Amino acid sequence: MAASCDSKLSCRREHVDELLDRLSTQFLEMVPIRKMKWKDEETAVLVATAQLQQRVLQATVLHPVCRLHPPALSYRTTFMKQLVHKLEQLGAEVCDEVYETYTDLLMQREDEEDMLCYKNYTLPWGEKVSLQESVNLVSQGTTGLSTWQAAQHLAEWVLENPDILREKQVVELGCGLGLTGVVVCRACSIQSYTFTDCHAQVLFLLAKNIERNLALPCADNRLASGAENGCARERKMMRKIKRQLSLTSDKTDGAAASASDRISNHDVGDTEVEVMTSPTKSITTDLEEKPEEDEDVSVSEDIGNVAGVRLEVSAAHWDLDETGQIATLRADPSIRICYLNWEQCQDRVAEQLEADVILGADVVYDPSIIPSLVCLLRQLLEPGPGKPNKKAFIASTVRNEDTRDAFLIALSSEGLSYSVVEGPQEVYFHYERMVPIEILEITAP
Ligand SMILES: C[S@@+](CC[C@H](N)C(=O)[O-])C[C@H]1O[C@@H](n2cnc3c(N)ncnc32)[C@H](O)[C@@H]1O
Numbered sequence: 001m002a003a004s005c006d007s008k009l010s011c012r013r014e015h016v017d018e019l020l021d022r023l024s025t026q027f028l029e030m031v032p033i034r035k036m037k038w039k040d041e042e043t044a045v046l047v048a049t050a051q052l053q054q055r056v057l058q059a060t061v062l063h064p065v066c067r068l069h070p071p072a073l074s075y076r077t078t079f080m081k082q083l084v085h086k087l088e089q090l091g092a093e094v095c096d097e098v099y100e101t102y103t104d105l106l107m108q109r110e111d112e113e114d115m116l117c118y119k120n121y122t123l124p125w126g127e128k129v130s131l132q133e134s135v136n137l138v139s140q141g142t143t144g145l146s147t148w149q150a151a152q153h154l155a156e157w158v159l160e161n162p163d164i165l166r167e168k169q170v171v172e173l174g175c176g177l178g179l180t181g182v183v184v185c186r187a188c189s190i191q192s193y194t195f196t197d198c199h200a201q202v203l204f205l206l207a208k209n210i211e212r213n214l215a216l217p218c219a220d221n222r223l224a225s226g227a228e229n230g231c232a233r234e235r236k237m238m239r240k241i242k243r244q245l246s247l248t249s250d251k252t253d254g255a256a257a258s259a260s261d262r263i264s265n266h267d268v269g270d271t272e273v274e275v276m277t278s279p280t281k282s283i284t285t286d287l288e289e290k291p292e293e294d295e296d297v298s299v300s301e302d303i304g305n306v307a308g309v310r311l312e313v314s315a316a317h318w319d320l321d322e323t324g325q326i327a328t329l330r331a332d333p334s335i336r337i338c339y340l341n342w343e344q345c346q347d348r349v350a351e352q353l354e355a356d357v358i359l360g361a362d363v364v365y366d367p368s369i370i371p372s373l374v375c376l377l378r379q380l381l382e383p384g385p386g387k388p389n390k391k392a393f394i395a396s397t398v399r400n401e402d403t404r405d406a407f408l409i410a411l412s413s414e415g416l417s418y419s420v421v422e423g424p425q426e427v428y429f430h431y432e433r434m435v436p437i438e439i440l441e442i443t444a445p
Pocket residue numbers: 142143144145146147148149150151152173174175176177196197198199202279280340341342343360361362363369
């Protein structure tokens with residue numbers, strides 16, 4: 001009898017732990033509140049006592065990761081509102097800590113700081129990848145300031161197929177804020193990883209994300225050293241990005257929506273945002289946005305002018321090459337960031353980027369840019385000495401069959417072969433899976 005009671009108790013404990021864990025990973029990853037897998041019967045289990053309610057807080061808004069790398073303020077507030085609502089609906093007695101925490105959040109003023117937030121992705125072994133991202137899917141005219149589903153999908157696939165990348169030189173195109181690459185660097189035994197993108201602000205935040213996740217030893221050290229704040233120049237740059245994001249945030253629904261290239265309907269927090277962009281338009285957007293008078297750091301370079309682009313990276317963490325376009329991580333010189341615009345890359349760039357494997361997530365969405373992308377793929381896939389079997393794996397959310405077909409036709413006309421690979425079997429990240437995501441393996445004959 002006692003044994004059965006004990007096992008019931010431990011089953012219940014395990015169940016509660018599992019529910020809390022699921023809630024926690026979704027919250028830290030900033031899964032839109034109304035899409036959270038959070039059933040009423042589960043809530044009833046979790047909020048039955050004041051102690052359990054406190055554990056819900058500890059797993060979410062008071063979680064140590066949330067304190068260090070918080071999701072957006074509006075997101076945390078909406079979560080607490082929903083929690084209180086659920087508790088009241090269930091007729092549970094709401095404990096003081098819940099009200100206090102909610103009130104504290106309500107009293108915080110949303111400002112420029114809140115244009116950037118942290119999304120914390122949980123790896124299968126429990127560690128987090130904490131990325132600083134824009135709260136809006138399209139900001140500063142680029143799609144690169146937030147992580148897209150295809151990046152999460154490709155990262156999941158990599159987690160299940162680490163051998164494909166073992167001891168390889170990997171180059172990622174249009175890497176955005178770096179989720180796929182950080183996961184590869186943490187999970188696979190690679191020879192080197194080169195993150196590439198063409199947008200100045202994306203590259204700046206990418207560098208910070210890499211430092212946070214691949215260069216710094218542990219959370220406590222980060223806090224102690226103040227490493228997240230960087231030097232004065234970086235702080236200025238960060239302020240400028242936040243200010244620009246806050247100035248342009250209203251345009252996400254307006255100006256961005258008037259751009260011609262439609263991507264998708266996506267969820268940001270609790271609002272549906274029609275996401276449209278062409279990254280090439282980001283050049284125009286950046287140029288059109290006047291720099292602040294009091295700032296001397298140019299964060300919106302003319303990225304159309306290759307010679308003028310210099311990566312803005314912390315001298316404490318990165319070594320810049322003489323062109324200013326390739327930065328090597330000091331803590332791990334196998335990791336590099338490279339400015340690379342598919343529309344302007346000459347053979348020289350492709351030669352410098354020695355790759356066994358090329359990765360790309362959500363880089364096929366703008367028909368006008370497909371020819372340059374495919375041309376670069378062909379250059380990078382060209383067999384080299386000792387490198388006969390180069391491969392590219394490109395993950396795309398198939399929102400528009402015509403765009404996908406245009407990509408496949410362009411691949412064939414460049415003489416490249418392709419096949420669809422089997423996607424990941426397990427769910428590690430909490431992204432929207434309604435629209436199909438396809439991973440193509442591409443090879444040169
Ligand atoms: C939809 S985002 C995907 C970002 C990231 N791979 C992900 O899935 O989260 C497209 C990325 O491609 C980059 N990009 C677009 N056009 C580019 C070009 N011509 N050259 C280099 N990168 C480009 C953008 O800056 C952006 O980071």
